[in-house]
Amino acid sequence: MVRLSSEILALAVGLLPQLVQGAGLNTAAVAKGKLYFGTATDNPELTDTAYVTQLNNTDDFGQITPGNSQKWDTIEPTQNTFSYTKGDVIANLAKANGQKLRCHNLVWHSQLPSWVTSGTWTNATLLAAMKNHITNVVTHYKGDCYAWDVVNEALNEDGSYRESIWYTTIGPAYLPIAFATAAAADPNVKLYYNDYNIEYSGSKATGALNIVKLIQSYGVKIDGVGLQGHFIVGSTPSQSSQASTMAAYTALGVEVAITELDIRMTLPSTDALLAQQKTDYSGTVAACVATKNCVGVTIWDWTDKYSWVPSTFSGQGAACPWDENYVKKPAYTGILTALGGTATSSTTTSAVSSTSSTSTTTSSGSSATGVAHWGQCGGSGWTGGKTCASGYTCTYFNDYYSQCL
Ligand SMILES: *[C@@H]1O[C@H](CO)[C@@H](O)[C@H](O)[C@H]1NC(C)=O
Ligand SMILES: *[C@@H]1O[C@H](CO)[C@@H](O)[C@H](O)[C@H]1NC(C)=O
Numbered sequence: 001m002v003r004l005s006s007e008i009l010a011l012a013v014g015l016l017p018q019l020v021q022g023a024g025l026n027t028a029a030v031a032k033g034k035l036y037f038g039t040a041t042d043n044p045e046l047t048d049t050a051y052v053t054q055l056n057n058t059d060d061f062g063q064i065t066p067g068n069s070q071k072w073d074t075i076e077p078t079q080n081t082f083s084y085t086k087g088d089v090i091a092n093l094a095k096a097n098g099q100k101l102r103c104h105n106l107v108w109h110s111q112l113p114s115w116v117t118s119g120t121w122t123n124a125t126l127l128a129a130m131k132n133h134i135t136n137v138v139t140h141y142k143g144d145c146y147a148w149d150v151v152n153e154a155l156n157e158d159g160s161y162r163e164s165i166w167y168t169t170i171g172p173a174y175l176p177i178a179f180a181t182a183a184a185a186d187p188n189v190k191l192y193y194n195d196y197n198i199e200y201s202g203s204k205a206t207g208a209l210n211i212v213k214l215i216q217s218y219g220v221k222i223d224g225v226g227l228q229g230h231f232i233v234g235s236t237p238s239q240s241s242q243a244s245t246m247a248a249y250t251a252l253g254v255e256v257a258i259t260e261l262d263i264r265m266t267l268p269s270t271d272a273l274l275a276q277q278k279t280d281y282s283g284t285v286a287a288c289v290a291t292k293n294c295v296g297v298t299i300w301d302w303t304d305k306y307s308w309v310p311s312t313f314s315g316q317g318a319a320c321p322w323d324e325n326y327v328k329k330p331a332y333t334g335i336l337t338a339l340g341g342t343a344t345s346s347t348t349t350s351a352v353s354s355t356s357s358t359s360t361t362t363s364s365g366s367s368a369t370g371v372a373h374w375g376q377c378g379g380s381g382w383t384g385g386k387t388c389a390s391g392y393t394c395t396y397f398n399d400y401y402s403q404c405l
Contacts, residue, residue: 023059023341023375023384024037024057024059024060024336024341025037025059025060025061025332025335025336025339025341026038026058026059026060026061026062026063027059027060027341027372027375028336028339028340028341029062029296029297029339030062030372030375031339031340031341031372032289032339032340033292034288034289034294034295034296034297034339035062035063035100035146035295035296036061036062036063036099036100036146036295036296036298037060037061037062037063037296037297037298037335037339038061038062038063038064038065038099038100038102038296038297038298038299039055039060039061039063039064039065039298039299039300039301039302040064040065040066040067040260040298040299040300040301041055041064041065041066041067041090041301041306042066042067042068042069042301042306043066043068043069043086043089043090045301045305045306046089046090046093050326051303051305051306051326054302054303054322054326055093055302056093056097058097058098058099058403059375059403060302061099061302062099062100062296063094063099063100063101063102063146063296063298064090064093064094064099064100064101064102065101065102065103065104065259065260065298066086066087066090066091066101066103066104067104067300067301067308068086068111069086069087069089069090070087070090070103070104070105070137070141071104071105071108071111072106072107072108072111072112072113072116072133073111073112073113074086074087074111075087075133075137076113076133076136076137077113078113078115079115079129080132082136082137082140084140087141091141091144091145094144095144098403098405100146101141101144101145101146102145102146102147102149102257102259102298103141103144103145103146103147103148103149103189104148104149104152104194104259105148105149105150105151105152105194106133106134106137106138106148106149106150106151106152106178106182107130107133107134107150107151107152107166107174107178108151108152108153109153109154109162109164109165109166110153112165116129116165117165121165121169122169123169123170123171126165126166126169126170127170127174127177130166130170130174130177130178130181131177131181134150134178134181134182134185135181135184135185138181138182138185138186138189139185139186141186142185142186142189143186143188145186145189146189146190147189147190147191147192147223147224147226147257148182148186148189148190148191148192149192149193149194149226149259150178150179150182150191150192150193150222151174151175151178151179151193151194151211152194152195153194153195153196154166154167154175154193154195154211155195155198155204155207155208155211156204156207157197157203157204158203158204158207159202159203159204159205159206159207159210160207161207172214173218175193175211175214175215176214176215176217176218176220179191179215179220179221179222180218180220180221183220183221190223190224190255191221191222191223191224192222192223192224192225192226192257192259193208193211193212193215193222193224193225193226194225194226194228194259194260195208195225195226195227195228196228196229196230196260198225198227198228198245199227199228199229199231199237199242199245199258199284200237200241200242200245201241201244201245201248205245205248208225208249209248209249209252212225212249212252212254213252216252216253222254223254223255224254224255224256224257224295225249225254225255225256226256226257226258226259226260227242227245227246227256227257227258227259228258228259228260228261228300229258229259229260229261229262229284230260230261230262230264230300231261231262231263231264231280231284232263232264232265233263233264233265233273233276233277233280234265234273234276234280236263236280236283236284237284238283239283239284239286239287239290240287242283242284242287243287243290243291246287246288246291246293246294247291250291250292250293250294254293255293255294255295256288256291256293256294256295257288257294257295257296257297257298258284258285258288258294258296258297258298259298260298260299260300261281261284261285261297261298261299261300262299262300262301262307262309262319262320263277263280263281263284263319263331264309264313264316264317264318264319265277265316265317265318265319266315266316267310267315267316267317267318269317269318273318274318274329274330274331275330277318277329277330277331277334278329278330278331278333278334279334280334281321281331281334281335281338282334282335282337282338283338284297284338285297285334285335285338285339286338289338289339289340297335299320299321300319300320301320302320302321302322303320303322303323303324303326304317304318304319304320304322304323304324305324305325305326307319307320321335370385370387370388370389370390370392370404371384371385371386371387371388371389371392371394371404372388372389372392372404375388375403375404377394377402377403377404378394378396378402379402388404389404392404392405393405
């Protein structure tokens with residue numbers, strides 16, 4: 001891993017659009033039959049032009065998730081007063097870029113306004129407030145979201161229900177009622193249960209399986225289970241463990257997605273930790289690739305610069321596939337390889353490609369039949385295919401990037 005000097009970095013940021021060359025993570029994921037490879041983002045970082053340039057790169061990201069701006073405290077800070085400004089910024093960005101949006105989230109124990117957590121509730125009044133929130137928010141974003149995380153993190157580590165305001169006031173019925181309310185507001189959006197530490201077998205995964213069964217037992221629709229994937233370098237569950245756990249969910253008739261993937265390490269990062277991180281990312285993504293009904297992978301932001309990890313886990317970080325200077329880490333190649341893409345040497349002579357280990361890439365199998373859906377088909381310096389596969393049109397985005405849509 002070659003570190004960029006600050007002078008080179010300044011030049012590199014100026015040349016950042018050249019980083020979008022080549023077939024990236026999303027292109028490779030789609031070529032593997034997945035719906036997307038995506039990333040979380042958040043409103044404050046959208047003032048960083050270099051950051052947004054890469055966020056906009058649909059060759060890597062065919063999907064985005066708002067990290068915070070659709071949460072309850074942002075959207076309904078006062079009862080029955082809805083504020084969609086921040087969430088709309090990200091929904092509109094996704095729409096303008098042709099990226100899918102995973103909408104996140106409707107019912108959670110955290111990031112709730114005090115009128116919810118400190119209110120005096122009966123079963124009936126809290127159910128009414130919950131349904132009002134869900135109906136308003138799902139209706140507002142109707143047509144924008146591929147999926148909603150309807151209920152987030154309802155379980156304790158031992159698989160029992162978390163003692164949230166929802167559970168203690170309404171009981172487990174809050175789950176099917178939340179899903180039924182969301183389905184009524186938008187019958188077409190995919191409805192997910194989303195949690196962490198349910199990616200490998202154990203009490204908590206059993207709890208998540210039981211949630212799917214509970215919702216189905218009410219005759220209510222649940223479409224998917226979101227496996228967050230907040231992992232630790234060197235103790236990430238194995239590919240086979242993740243694949244067999246995914247199979248347990250899909251056997252219930254739901255799809256799965258990896259929804260918040262990041263793999264943190266104890267700082268400082270070393271070459272050995274970065275190599276292990278590459279292995280861990282690769283195995284996790286490969287588990288999704290191997291699972292027919294795993295629809296896609298979302299990383300919980302793409303750069304260490306804006307990762308939630310250092311502020312949440314003291315002494316830990318470097319969890320994302322790009323470092324804080326927007327240079328691809330070995331993890332990027334690990335993901336791309338797991339997606340069936342091939343890392344090849346860059347043919348450009350820009351400061352970026354000649355001084356960093358960043359390489360442009362081509363996903364296998366796209367050239368014979370034209371560039372696949374979502375693939376790059378033009379832009380300044382682009383030397384790859386310019387003709388799209390049958391049914392897709394090479395669409396100009398800017399001088400640096402055209403895409404088969
Ligand atoms: C990112 O994409 C949006 C929507 O397509 C566009 O308006 C914006 O100018 C792009 N920003 C950068 C920095 O490329
Ligand atoms: C609250 O009301 C719902 C809807 O009638 C019901 O399913 C649930 O069991 C009730 N919860 C409690 C704790 O009584």
